[in-house]
Amino acid sequence: MTTFLRSVSAEFAKIFTTRLWWLLAIVLFCYIGLIAGGLGALLAGVETGVISPDAVNTGGAGAFGFGSLPPIIYSFASSVGYVFPVLLGVLATTGEFRHQTLTPTFLATPRRGVVLAAKTVTLVLVGAGFGVVGLAASVGLGGGALSAFGVDALLLDSETWLQVGRTILAMGLWAAIGVGFGVLVPSQVASIVVVLAFTQFVEPLLRLAASFLEVTAQIGNYLPGSASDALVGASVFTLANPAGAPPLDWWQGGLVLLGYAVVATMIGYAVSWKKDVT
Amino acid sequence: MxxxxxxxxxxxxxxxxxxxxxxxxxxxxxxxxxxxxxxxxxxxxxxxxxxxxxxxxxxxxxxxxxxxxxxxxxxxxxxxxxxxxxxxxxxxxxxxxxxxxxxxxxxxxxxxxxxxxxxxxxxxxxxxxxxxxxxxxxxxxxxxxxxxxxxxxxxxxxxxxxxxxxxxxxxxxxxxxxxxxxxxxxxxxxxxxxxxxxxxxxxxxxxxxxxxxxxLSSLDTDAAPQTIVDSPDRENLTAALTAAGITFSIGRTGLLAATSDPALLGHLAFTAGVELSVLHRQKTGLEDSFLALVGGSHSL
The missing domain is CATH 3.40.50.300 (P-loop containing nucleotide triphosphate hydrolases)
Structure with a gap:
C-alpha cells in the first residue's frame, strides 16, 4: 500500500513538473469559455427576444425549442471539453515510452501493475480537476452570459449542481480512458492522431448516423461520447434525435465510460506495459 | 556505509x-x-x-x-x-x-x-x-x-x-x-x-x-609471442634467422620473428655481424587479448 501511495505521489509530481497540464488547462478554459459564453449569449438573446430570431439563420424553424438553456450551456465543459483530459492521459502514458522514462520508473517501482494503477488514479483526479476548469468556463462565463440576457442561470438549482458533480466524474473517467488508450497505442503521434480523429470527426458522424434508426440509436448510446453525455445528463449533441431512442441513464453512461477505461487499460497492460523495456 | x-x-x-x-x-x-x-x-x-x-x-x-x-x-x-x-x-x-x-x-x-x-x-x-x-x-x-x-x-x-x-x-x-x-x-x-x-x-x-x-591481469598473456627485428642489411638478417631456424614474416615495421626473446635475436645478429635498427618484443597488450577473445580482427 505504501508503494502504491508513493507511486501515486510520484505520478502527481510527474504531471505538475512539466508545462503540459497548465497549457492544456488554459486552452480548455478559453475554448469552453468561448463556446459556452458565445452560445449562451446568442441563445439567451434569442429566447428573451433581445436578438430577433430573424437575425439568426434557423432554417425557418423559428424558436430553437431547447427547453431549459443552462444545462445545455454548462454541459459544454464535458461534451466539448472531454478531449482535454483524454489528451492529458494519453500523453502521460505515451510520454513514458517516448522519453524512455519507463526505465527509471520501473527501477524505482518494479511492480508495473502498481505503477499503471497509480497513474490511472492520478489521472482520474487531475482529469476531475480539468472538469472543474471546464465548468468554471461553462458555468462561469456561460452562466454569466445567460444572466446578462435575463435568463435564469439556475445556480441555486440542486439539479445544476448534480450535473456539475456528474461532469467532474465524467472528466475524470475520460482521463482514465486516455491512460488506457495510451498503453494500448504507445506511439505518441499515432495515439494523438487517433484520439483527435475519433473524438472530433469519427464519433460525431457515427452518433449522427446512428441516430436515424431506433436500433442503431440504441447501439450508438454505447459510443463513449454518448455515454459521457448520458452521464452528464445534458448535451447539445443529444438534442437532434430523430429516432427518439432514449439515452442511457446517467449511471449506465458512467459504467460504460468506466468499461472503456478498464478494457483499454487491461489490454494495454498486456500488449505494451508489461513487455520488455529496451 | x-x-x-x-x-x-x-x-x-x-x-x-x-x-x-x-x-x-x-x-x-x-x-x-x-x-x-x-x-x-x-x-x-x-x-x-x-x-x-x-x-x-x-x-x-x-x-x-x-x-x-x-x-x-x-x-x-x-x-x-x-x-x-x-x-x-x-x-x-x-x-x-x-x-x-x-x-x-x-x-x-x-x-x-x-x-x-x-x-x-x-x-x-x-x-x-x-x-x-x-x-x-x-x-x-x-x-x-x-x-x-x-x-x-x-x-x-x-x-x-x-x-x-x-x-x-x-x-x-x-x-x-x-x-x-x-x-x-x-x-x-x-x-x-x-x-x-x-x-x-x-x-x-x-x-x-x-x-x-x-x-584484469589474466588478459595480459602472450598468446602468440613475436619480436620485431629489422636491419639496414635485411638480407644478412634474414639469412641469420633462417640459419638459426627462426621463422619470420615480413611486417610493415620490420621482420616479425616467432620468438618472445629479443636477447636471442640480438645475440644472433651480433654473432652474424648484422647491424640492427629495430629490436623489440611486440606488445600483445590487454586490448589485443581482448580483441582476440571477442573475435575482432587486429593487425600490426
Missing part, C-alpha cells in the same frame, strides 16, 4: 524471436571490486543488464542481488543503483524535479536530490530543464539517479560514453572510491581501454556468450 550485495547471473538466456541475444550466461560480481563487463556492441551486454534489473524478461535463468531478484527487492533503489542510457529523461523537466519524482516513488528523503546532484557536479544546473543538457551532463544525471538511494551496488551501462576527458578522469576516480567503500560495481563498456584503469575484474562476452572471466 552500504555494503554491496553479490550480483549473480545464473544460466541467463534471452532470445528475441529466433535470435539468441544472450546464451547461458553465468557469472558473479563481488563487492569491493570494480568489475568490467566487456564485449563489442551487440554482444548482449545491455540485454544482460536489463534482465538483471527486471526490465527485460529472461527466456531462462535468473539474475539476483544477494539471492533476490530485482523485482522482489524491498527497497530497490537503496540496494542497486543503475544508469542504463543517457536519454531517460523528459526534456521539459528540470534535473531536480526529474530526481524528485523517483525519490518520491522510492520513498527516499527529498534532500538526497541535491546531495547526489552535488556529488556528480550538477548542483549549479539543478533547476535547468534537461532538454538543454549536453550528453556529458545527461550521463552525470543518469549517475545521480543511480546514486539516489545510496545503494550498495552500482550497475552502469557504458557510463563513459559522451564524457569529456575531465569527466572520464572523474568517473574513474569515482568508480575506485565507490569500490573502496565496499560497494559492488558492475560497469559495461565496448572498449577495454576505456575502463582498464578502473577495473579489477573483467567479464567478457561475445555473441551473447561468456568468453573470459577473471582478474
Amino acid at each position: 552500504p555494503t554491496g550485495a553479490v550480483i549473480e547471473f545464473s544460466n541467463i538466456s534471452k532470445r528475441f524471436g529466433g535470435v539468441a541475444a544472450v546464451n547461458d550466461l553465468s557469472f558473479t560480481v563481488e563487492p569491493g571490486r570494480v568489475t568490467g563487463f566487456l564485449g563489442p556492441n551487440g554482444a548482449g551486454k545491455t540485454t544482460s543488464l536489463r534482465i538483471l534489473l527486471g526490465l527485460v524478461a529472461a527466456s531462462s535463468g535468473t539474475a539476483t542481488f544477494g539471492g533476490v531478484r530485482y523485482r522482489d527487492l524491498p527497497n530497490p533503489l537503496a540496494t542497486v543503483g543503475a544508469a542504463l542510457e543517457a536519454a531517460s529523461f523528459h526534456p521539459g523537466r528540470s534535473a531536480r524535479d526529474h530526481l524528485g519524482v523517483y525519490a518520491i516513488a522510492a520513498g527516499l528523503p527529498r534532500t538526497r536530490v541535491m546531495e547526489v546532484l552535488t556529488q556528480v557536479g550538477l548542483a549549479a544546473h539543478a533547476a535547468q530543464r534537461v532538454g538543454g543538457y549536453s550528453l556529458g551532463m545527461r550521463q552525470r544525471l543518469g549517475l545521480a539517479y543511480a546514486l539516489l538511494g545510496n545503494p550498495g551496488a552500482l550497475v552502469l551501462d557504458e557510463p563513459i560514453n559522451g564524457l569529456d576527458p575531465e569527466g572520464i578522469r572523474w568517473i574513474r576516480g569515482f568508480l575506485r572510491d565507490m569500490a573502496a567503500e565496499g560497494r559492488t560495481i558492475l560497469v559495461s563498456s565496448h572498449l577495454l581501454s576505456e575502463v582498464q584503469q578502473s577495473v579489477d575484474d573483467v567479464v567478457i562476452i561475445a555473441r551473447g556468450e561468456l568468453v573470459h572471466l577473471g582478474p
